[in-house]
Amino acid sequence: MAWEYSEKTKQIFMDAVHGKPGTHMGEIEQPDGIGEHGSIACGDALRFTFRVRRHPTDPLQDVITEARYLTFGCTSAIASSEALCTLIEQGAFTPIGALGVTNRDIVEYLGGLPDQKIHCSVMGAEALEAAVFNWAQKRGVDLLALGIDMHTEEKEEGRLVCQCFGLTEPYLKRKIRELGLKTITEITGAIKAGGACMSCHHKPGGLQDLLNEVWGPQPLTLKLLPGPPEPREAAGTDRSVPSPYQFSKQVEKVLDQYVRPMLARDGGGVEIVDIKDTAVYCRLIGACAGCGGAGMTMKLMVERTLKEMVDDRIRIITV
């Protein structure tokens, strides 16, 4: 895997990490707008803040003068954040006007992004939207009255489609339309949905169904196999072995009565790790553990005693 970043993306990233003059790392104190997107658990997160020059009477004429970011993420996430701030400052936008800056502008500014990294630019655009929403609240601007719907409710409400990244049906459908996403791969590249466990790709109400709903059924060129099953943790209680409670009680009793007192004389003991059918998994402890005769002790003393006293099919397996 070599990096497929444009020269511009690499340059912006390196300038950012070295804090070159003109870069935008940071957080504005008491900002006029603050917006966040992503989380550390999801692998990238951006906190975007801006300051405006306030218009004395009309908040709609506020102008953004300064934009800053703090970003947890990969090379392209950091470069996208830097691009966002540059674009916003250069445009001298009103906050409403800034909404015209989209993820495509960020991608273009960076000289392109690899397909699977488009989500980094989308993160920038989402944080910007959130920050403008925050500004509107602070300045008493009614965005809905202006015909701007920030869709703030849809992330909380609506059916969860991508469990891994917590994305809902209304959000996904809007993004599919807005960003013109035509395939599951494009969805994953742009907004990460379906990029982890992949179980939402083809299940009923999953990503393919949403694509079909938005764009109409697509000719199926490649049918993906159903997603791999999640690794199953070995159950503590194994269903295949009918746990012989009485059997293990008997083994313990015999060990207590006959075996352990003898081992204790030498400062040792024996511990049962598990019992499976007639196989008894155990380990010598104390002084017996490191003893050169441990193998003999197990075979001659522990196994023979248990065979005689409990069941002649018993096998000792040293653990």
Add this chain to the structure above:
Amino acid sequence: MRTVYLDNNATTAVAPEVVEAIEAYFTAEYFNPSSAYDRAAPAAQAIKRARDTVARFLGGVDPSEILFTSCATESVNTALYGAVRANPARRHIVTTAVEHPAVYEVCKDLARSGLDVTFLPVDRAGNLDLRTFIQALRPDTLIAAVMHANNETGAIFPVEQLARITKETDPAILFLTDATQTAGKLPLDLRGAMRHVDLLAFSGHKLHAPKGVGALFARRGTAMRPFMLGGHQEGGRRAGTENVPYIAGLARAVELAQEDHDAVEARIRRLRDRLEAGLLACIPCVEVNSQGAPRIPNTCNLSVHFIEGEGILYQLNEHGICASSGSACTSGSLEPSHVLRAMQVPFTALHGSVRLSLGRYNTDQDVDRALEVFPRIVANLRRLSPYWDQAHERPRPEAEAMMRQSGK
């Protein structure tokens, strides 16, 4: 700019001795070892010698128990699919949640085709629980596949003990181990401590042979259908004209690994320990993954809280330092390493993992360079991170709470 190569778990430089050993089979001795005429005899002898050498390397097993393949992945595919097809009555596989994809993905594929697969969990340090392993073995278990050392963290599993327990539980259960990261590093004594292991896979390019050659040890009597058909080579168990030069190279590489093993290992361990201690001493909020487990001496897998691994790799690259990461952004998937997730590495550090793996050609100078560059790179990224207070060199309060909670 000098290259500092700290990615020896990904691949290693081909040793000059190996290059020398294989050259003739590209030029004068280009013949097909299966051909009848005298001129082909040296090629056939090279393969025989190589098989003898690898058999000795694995504790003096019988040469007929060695199959040459194209890589460890092929060896593992051969072993798993071959065993499944030869033993239709047994439908259960035991493996771990931290295997290399060569095992992990094949097991998932076998699960899709109807087999029952148990993926054993590991603890926070990457250790298996013996009791859980024992409990996972069933009357219909076909094979237990447990790696010798983990390619990401270097954690060693006690495969000698696990194989013995498996065989004593039921001799019909096969035991497979992927020894790709341990061949040449740890003893692989298949007549001694590892005598209960039926199948063992490794590749050449992790121990200074070229990429494109591997081996599979299959103990005599192990029921296995061939994976590749179409020829009588390797006793009909692996068809295809033998890669004579690379097989000769693999043999030279295992000799080399044995010749000065102890001195090389001691040096690598010292370099790794110095690197690790140096980084831990000057970077806050960083942890060594699998520090609490026995580890191979060359691997240091770090999780750096509150930053993302790809940005670290990219900057290391700018300084000529080669390393790798388990972060989502470097994997092509959007999920971070399945190994670190299985170990329940806190999510504040899950995306910030970097693997530094050393080899026989690393020097103190390499370690100095990494120690000089790495902390600066971390500081650069933390300055940009919304979770970090670079002025006070500590996480922001809310992030610290998150770290404490996710570390539980």
